[in-house]
Amino acid sequence: MKNFEEDFYHLLHLLKIREPFAFNRFSDGELYMLQNLEVILGDHMAKIGDRVEKAPYHEEDFKRFNPEEHGFFRDRLIEAFRFKKKNYFKGLSCRCCVGEDNFKWQLDFHGRFDENFTWANLLVNGNYGKFIREMYPAFNAYKTVFICNKKNDLTLMPFVVKDFRVGYNAMVNDYGLIEEIKTWIDRNNIEGHLFLFSASAFSKMAIHQLYEHCDRNTYIDTGTTLNPFMGMRLDRSYLKSLWLGEKSEDINKICIW
Amino acid sequence: MIKIVSGFSFPSGSTVALVNLGNQFNERGHECVFYGPNKWHRDKCKAADIAEFHPEEGDIIIVHHIKLFSSADLFKIRDKVGQLRKKTRLDALRDIIQKNTPGSPKIAGLKIILTCQENGLFPLKRLKYSLFDKIHYADFSLAKYHKITHSHFICPNFGNRLTPSKTKPEKVAGIIGSIRRENQIESAVEKSFSDGMKTVILYGHMSDPVYYYSTIRPLTQKYPGRIKYAGFMDDKQQMYDSISDVYRSVARPWSLVRRECTLTNTMYHGPEACQGESLADDQIFTVWKNELGL
Numbered sequence: 001m002k003n004f005e006e007d008f009y010h011l012l013h014l015l016k017i018r019e020p021f022a023f024n025r026f027s028d029g030e031l032y033m034l035q036n037l038e039v040i041l042g043d044h045m046a047k048i049g050d051r052v053e054k055a056p057y058h059e060e061d062f063k064r065f066n067p068e069e070h071g072f073f074r075d076r077l078i079e080a081f082r083f084k085k086k087n088y089f090k091g092l093s094c095r096c097c098v099g100e101d102n103f104k105w106q107l108d109f110h111g112r113f114d115e116n117f118t119w120a121n122l123l124v125n126g127n128y129g130k131f132i133r134e135m136y137p138a139f140n141a142y143k144t145v146f147i148c149n150k151k152n153d154l155t156l157m158p159f160v161v162k163d164f165r166v167g168y169n170a171m172v173n174d175y176g177l178i179e180e181i182k183t184w185i186d187r188n189n190i191e192g193h194l195f196l197f198s199a200s201a202f203s204k205m206a207i208h209q210l211y212e213h214c215d216r217n218t219y220i221d222t223g224t225t226l227n228p229f230m231g232m233r234l235d236r237s238y239l240k241s242l243w244l245g246e247k248s249e250d251i252n253k254i255c256i257w
Numbered sequence: 258m259i260k261i262v263s264g265f266s267f268p269s270g271s272t273v274a275l276v277n278l279g280n281q282f283n284e285r286g287h288e289c290v291f292y293g294p295n296k297w298h299r300d301k302c303k304a305a306d307i308a309e310f311h312p313e314e315g316d317i318i319i320v321h322h323i324k325l326f327s328s329a330d331l332f333k334i335r336d337k338v339g340q341l342r343k344k345t346r347l348d349a350l351r352d353i354i355q356k357n358t359p360g361s362p363k364i365a366g367l368k369i370i371l372t373c374q375e376n377g378l379f380p381l382k383r384l385k386y387s388l389f390d391k392i393h394y395a396d397f398s399l400a401k402y403h404k405i406t407h408s409h410f411i412c413p414n415f416g417n418r419l420t421p422s423k424t425k426p427e428k429v430a431g432i433i434g435s436i437r438r439e440n441q442i443e444s445a446v447e448k449s450f451s452d453g454m455k456t457v458i459l460y461g462h463m464s465d466p467v468y469y470y471s472t473i474r475p476l477t478q479k480y481p482g483r484i485k486y487a488g489f490m491d492d493k494q495q496m497y498d499s500i501s502d503v504y505r506s507v508a509r510p511w512s513l514v515r516r517e518c519t520l521t522n523t524m525y526h527g528p529e530a531c532q533g534e535s536l537a538d539d540q541i542f543t544v545w546k547n548e549l550g551l
Contacts, residue, residue, distance in 0.1 A: 009296060016300070132463050132466070132488075133267065133268075133462060133463050133488070133489075134268075134296075134297060136488050137268075137487065137488030137489050137490060137491070138491075140487050140488070140490055140495070141492065141495075155481070155482040155485070156477060156484065156485055156486050157485065157486070158458055158485040158486075158487050158499075159487075228470060228474070229486060242466045243466050243467065243470040244467065244470065245467040
């Protein structure tokens with residue numbers, strides 16, 4: 001049986017011994033795109049298929065995926081989801097967060113079970129305190145490249161040596177940046193570096209293609225985990241719980257497989 | 258066997274001290290295992306999870322930061338540590354009751370040492386210290402602070418192996434210590450900037466994220482781009498090589514930081530009076546050897 005805490009420590013161990021790996025996350029937003037549903041994250045709202053609900057999104061989170069218009073990007077997402085390679089870890093949405101049906105749908109859609117399946121929430125919820133206290137300091141041992149939104153402030157992190165920036169709906173609007181990063185890696189013989197991503201669905205395609213291109217670096221999708229260090233809002237309950245002390249069950253939640 | 262058992266083993270000065278102690282025992286032919294509830298210590302020395310701790314006849318047990326009120330507590334140490342983490346307002350009252358309740362007698366064949374690495378963070382007066390054969394204080398100031406009339410010895414912690422930094426950046430201050438209110442990180446940041454430092458790097462375990470967000474984060478906005486957060490660095494040499502000065506606001510005479518600054522040619526700015534010569538590793542070991550009867 002997979003263990004939420006053990007998987008976290010496995011990645012931390014690889015990071016500490018400098019064994020390159022990729023940790024890619026397919027959370028609910030990507031799940032809906034894989035299901036070919038229309039996804040619109042707009043000003044304080046989310047539209048998934050025909051369902052519209054309030055959501056804590058701001059400009060930098062805005063996303064628009066139209067199945068008819070954006071089939072090319074869905075195909076790239078599917079490739080990232082089905083890609084298999086040593087130390088390419090795929091974080092899936094867990095049954096406790098997206099429900100049994102969606103969880104099973106992902107496994108069926110993926111096909112053969114991959115031993116590198118793990119949780120999309122591996123760095124958050126009950127593991128978030130460990131991520132900040134144990135994994136974040138380990139980044140100091142690496143020359144780190146950060147791929148994130150134009151609005152993010154990276155000056156707090158002493159290990160960042162280079163950054164690539166994306167804007168709104170990066171999956172579509174900044175897709176070409178992946179080739180740019182590959183070129184930069186090749187021209188500068190970049191090896192043994194750590195690449196951190198906080199760029200929504202763009203991260204998933206980039207992590208897959210960059211790890212396929214050069215597996216001598218480590219690639220981690222950090223999502224919103226470093227928001228408090230990047231001058232960004234704390235609009236997720238796990239963030240509010242750790243940094244503001246607000247009561248929430250998420251910060252102690254141990255996700256199940 | 259020597260068994261070190263601590264109420265926490267996340268990265269901190271005292272955990273490093275216990276890791277170094279365990280390594281010194283093992284390097285000198287005395288088998289020692291460090292048991293702790295967190296995972297950080299596991300790859301630093303011969304170590305195990307606290308659940309694997311079981312006292313056995315002939316053991317020397319070095320206890321750190323665990324409230325023991327009875328010898329029987331040694332056999333349910335994981336629960337004791339769990340209790341320590343669930344702090345409630347009734348803790349002090351519960352401690353008084355437990356301290357004054359007759360517990361199980363001392364267990365023959367076990368030598369139990371309490372090692373004291375903190376002052377107010379872990380008040381020894383609340384403990385039933387008669388359970389311990391001896392108390393170890395990492396500094397004279399700790400013995401003076403706790404004022405316990407019980408058999409004890411004072412011995413500094415083993416140091417980290419460091420060499421002088423080959424190159425140093427200019428006017429880059431390091432603030433070394435856990436990120437929590439008691440360490441007054443904000444005062445050290447302000448002092449370093451008022452002394453003309455260009456950049457400040459915080460090296461410390463994120464003990465209190467709420468304190469960080471409410472008190473340190475506003476300073477990152479006041480001094481944009483000049484404050485960095487590195488977290489607790491395992492590689493001390495890398496840490497000292499990346500700073501020119503160290504600032505501290507709170508006196509911690511037992512801490513290794515001042516000594517490490519001397520070793521690495523780092524300027525130290527802190528409230529402690531200048532300490533005398535520290536003991537060499539061999540001298541420290543001789544003290545432990547004599548006190549434990551090895």
